[in-house]
Amino acid sequence: MMQGRTVSRRRGALRVDLSILTLIGLLLFAAIGAGGAALYQQFYSPTAFVERYLGLLSSGRAADALRTPGVAVDLSLLENSGIEPTASEALLRTAALTTLTDYEVTSEKQEDGTYRVAVDYTAGGVEGSSTFSVERNGWIGVVPDWRFAQSPLAEIELTVRGSDTFAVNGFALDRRQVSSHGADAAPLDPLHLLVFTPGLYSVTVDTAISATPGVSVLADTAMARTPVHVQALPTEKFTEVVQERVDEFLAQCAEQQVLLPTACPFGLEVQNRLAPDSLPKWSIATQPKVTIQPDGANWAIPAVDAVAHIEAKIQSLFDGSVRDFSEDVPFQVNGTITILADGSASIRVGSPDADDD
Incomplete structure (x- = not known):
C-alpha cells in the first residue's frame, strides 16, 4: 500500500516538472520569437534598409548611399521614369549634401510584394516627408536582403539667368561642366542635375557681375523632375x-x-x-x-x-x-x-x- 502511494506521488511530481518545463520551453520559444522579430525589425526589415540609407545621407557618405542597392540606375530606366537620361551626377557627392536630421520611419505597408516605407525628417532645417518603395533582393543566409524598387534619385531642372557659374549648397559649378552640350551649352538651356532624396538644395550666384541670395528646393519625391529658375541680379x-x-x-x-x-x-x-x-x-x-x-x-x-x-x-x-x-x-x-x-x-x-x- 505504501509503495503504491509513493509511485503515485512520483508520477504527480513528474507531471508538475513536465508542465514547468513545457511552460519554460514555451516562454523561451516566445522570447526567441520576440527577439527574432525585434532583430528583424531593427536590422533586416524594409524599415531598417531605408533607415540605413538615410543614415548614410545624414553622415555625408554620398558614395556609399549611391552604392545602396536600387539607388544607381542605368540611362534607359532614367528615361522611362521621365528623368533626362543625360542628367549630370555632379551633385551626387558629399560636398553637395545639406544636413539631414530627425529622420523617422512613420509607416511600413506592403502592396503586392513591394513595401512602402514612409519617413519624416528635417533637411537643411526644412521639415519634410517622403515615401520609398522597397522590394526583396534575395537572401543573406536566413535573412532577407532588400533594394529600392524605385530609385530615390530625382532631378532638378535648373535654369540660371545672368551667370554661367553658380553653387548648389555651396558646391561651385559651371554650366559647361554639367551640361550635356559642354562648352557649347547655351546660356538659357536648362541644366539637368541628379540629386538624392530627401535633400534640400539651395542654388546661389555670387560673382563680380551678378549675385542672388539663393533659391532652395526640397527634393522629396523619388524619380521626380523639379524645375528651378534662378535670376541673378547685377552687383x-x-x-x-x-x-x-x-x-x-x-x-x-x-x-x-x-x-x-x-x-x-x-x-x-x-x-x-x-x-x-x-x-x-x-x-x-x-x-x-x-x-x-x-x-x-x-x-x-x-x-x-x-x-x-x-x-x-x-x-x-x-x-x-x-x-x-x-x-x-x-x-x-x-x-x-x-x-x-x-x-x-x-x-x-x-x-x-x-x-x-
Missing part, C-alpha cells in the same frame, strides 16, 4: 563699372567737334551753318544714372535721360551774320551688355556700333 560693383563705361563713352562723343557726333546718342541740326574756322564744343551737362536689368541670358541698360550742352558760332545763311549759340540738348541713353565666354562684358551704348569691352 553694385558691376553697375559702377557700367556707369564708368557709359560716362567714358559719352565723354568720347563730346570730344567730336561736329554737330552730329558719329555713333552717339546726341546731336543737333541747325537751319544755318557753322561760322568759318569755328568748331562746336560739346559737354555732358547731366550724366545719365545707369541701371541694369536682366535681358534673357544677358543684361540691358534701360533708356535713361541725360543732357548734353553745345557751344558754337552760327552764321546766318540770310545775311551772313555770326552769333554765339549755346543750348542744352536732351537725349536718352540705352544699351546692351553681353557676357562673353571668357567672363568679360561687351557693353554697347546708344548705338549698335558703339562697343566698349
Whole structure:
C-alpha cells in the first residue's frame, strides 16, 4: 500500500516538472520569437534598409548611399521614369549634401510584394516627408536582403539667368561642366542635375557681375523632375563699372567737334551753318544714372535721360551774320551688355556700333 502511494506521488511530481518545463520551453520559444522579430525589425526589415540609407545621407557618405542597392540606375530606366537620361551626377557627392536630421520611419505597408516605407525628417532645417518603395533582393543566409524598387534619385531642372557659374549648397559649378552640350551649352538651356532624396538644395550666384541670395528646393519625391529658375541680379560693383563705361563713352562723343557726333546718342541740326574756322564744343551737362536689368541670358541698360550742352558760332545763311549759340540738348541713353565666354562684358551704348569691352 505504501509503495503504491509513493509511485503515485512520483508520477504527480513528474507531471508538475513536465508542465514547468513545457511552460519554460514555451516562454523561451516566445522570447526567441520576440527577439527574432525585434532583430528583424531593427536590422533586416524594409524599415531598417531605408533607415540605413538615410543614415548614410545624414553622415555625408554620398558614395556609399549611391552604392545602396536600387539607388544607381542605368540611362534607359532614367528615361522611362521621365528623368533626362543625360542628367549630370555632379551633385551626387558629399560636398553637395545639406544636413539631414530627425529622420523617422512613420509607416511600413506592403502592396503586392513591394513595401512602402514612409519617413519624416528635417533637411537643411526644412521639415519634410517622403515615401520609398522597397522590394526583396534575395537572401543573406536566413535573412532577407532588400533594394529600392524605385530609385530615390530625382532631378532638378535648373535654369540660371545672368551667370554661367553658380553653387548648389555651396558646391561651385559651371554650366559647361554639367551640361550635356559642354562648352557649347547655351546660356538659357536648362541644366539637368541628379540629386538624392530627401535633400534640400539651395542654388546661389555670387560673382563680380551678378549675385542672388539663393533659391532652395526640397527634393522629396523619388524619380521626380523639379524645375528651378534662378535670376541673378547685377552687383553694385558691376553697375559702377557700367556707369564708368557709359560716362567714358559719352565723354568720347563730346570730344567730336561736329554737330552730329558719329555713333552717339546726341546731336543737333541747325537751319544755318557753322561760322568759318569755328568748331562746336560739346559737354555732358547731366550724366545719365545707369541701371541694369536682366535681358534673357544677358543684361540691358534701360533708356535713361541725360543732357548734353553745345557751344558754337552760327552764321546766318540770310545775311551772313555770326552769333554765339549755346543750348542744352536732351537725349536718352540705352544699351546692351553681353557676357562673353571668357567672363568679360561687351557693353554697347546708344548705338549698335558703339562697343566698349
